Amino acid sequence: MDDTQTFDGPKAPGAERSERVTAHSTDAGTKGLVGSDRVLAVLKELARHPDGVGLEELTRVIASPKPTVHRALQSLRRAGLADQDVRGRYLLGDEFLRMAFAHHEARPEHVRVRPVLEALAERFQETVHYAVLDGREVVYRAKVDPPTGAVRLTSTVGGRNPAHATGVGKLLLAHELTTLGEVEEWIGESILERRTPRTCCTAAELHQEFESVRERGYAVDDQENEAGVNCLALPLYATSATVPSGAVSVSALTYRTPLSSLIDAYDEIRSLLGPSGGPIR
Incomplete structure (x- = not known):
């Protein structure tokens, strides 16, 4: 199979x-990320957590300061690519899913x-x-x-x-x-x-x-x-x-x-x- x-x-x-x-862990290769690379690393990590992931865990996996990861999350949220549920956990946003499925189907x-x-x-x-x-x-x-x-x-x-x-x-x-x-x-x-x-x-x-x-x-x-x-x-x-x-x-x-x-x-x-x-x- x-x-x-x-x-x-x-x-x-x-x-x-x-x-x-x-499995594709993002633990490796994330150290030393800067700017847009860090934002993309956060986005990829969100894709691994359909039920959402907390800021503490994201900070650990991305290996960046919490304020930096939080800024990356806010940038993604403004673009509709990330969202935050009632528990405060982060997950992929509806706009990201819309674009991904539309692209795939086309x-x-x-x-x-x-x-x-x-x-x-x-x-x-x-x-x-x-x-x-x-x-x-x-x-x-x-x-x-x-x-x-x-x-x-x-x-x-x-x-x-x-x-x-x-x-x-x-x-x-x-x-x-x-x-x-x-x-x-x-x-x-x-x-x-x-x-x-x-x-x-x-x-x-x-x-x-x-x-x-x-x-x-x-x-x-x-x-x-x-x-x-x-x-x-x-x-x-x-x-x-x-x-x-x-x-x-x-x-x-x-x-x-x-x-x-x-x-x-x-x-x-x-x-x-x-x-x-x-x-x-």
């Missing part, structure tokens, strides 16, 4: 109750992708994601849950996961890293996180996997990101005829939809993607 978040409903046999979320790729995701979710009764590559991670731009069903993945638009451990990530990396040397350079001196015993973490493993992806036109996540969850990912050419704009994945609980069932349905999934789908060349 590509979006390792928790899922709602009864626990599946052999499946984990919850899935890991890639993106050309989102307009084109949404009907495809809805068709796939209805056909397979599983969660479908659209994700793009951002460095070493994938970012989920859209998600559609199945219309019915007791168990649904609670992944969120904007969530992130390590690219090497996900179907969408491996699909998009296979398009960019075509030689063993390129894979080795991409990894560099980093130690890739092994999410499960099945996660590919070495250059040799990933290179072999990428070659398979290019040959067959799709990528799989065989419980590599989370035990009990798998997915099939295909490229989507929403904005270019030659370079994938991102990847679409059908993500499923293994007890309910085995990976073999998703692979058997590859041709059908490919046809539902229409002209925007297709194997990597």
Whole structure:
């Protein structure tokens, strides 16, 4: 599965109750911030607290004097980008949310992708994601849950996961890293996180996997990101005829939809993607 978040409903046999979320702490890299950088750091921290956050905690995380953080908050409030609830806690403002959702809904790729995701979710009764590559991670731009069903993945638009451990990530990396040397350079001196015993973490493993992806036109996540969850990912050419704009994945609980069932349905999934789908060349 590509979006390792928790899922709602009864626990599946052999499946984990919850899935890991890639956390992004703002503790690192905030020291020494000045001016507008500090305001942006406060804004990003607010996004991590949908129930609001107090001034004391913001001051600690941003690592700046309380009066300075308070001034940043007041600037954001005047612009409608932050607000304060009855408890005195700060949270993102309605104007920020309006702009974010309006921008997201108006993106050309989102307009084109949404009907495809809805068709796939209805056909397979599983969660479908659209994700793009951002460095070493994938970012989920859209998600559609199945219309019915007791168990649904609670992944969120904007969530992130390590690219090497996900179907969408491996699909998009296979398009960019075509030689063993390129894979080795991409990894560099980093130690890739092994999410499960099945996660590919070495250059040799990933290179072999990428070659398979290019040959067959799709990528799989065989419980590599989370035990009990798998997915099939295909490229989507929403904005270019030659370079994938991102990847679409059908993500499923293994007890309910085995990976073999998703692979058997590859041709059908490919046809539902229409002209925007297709194997990597």
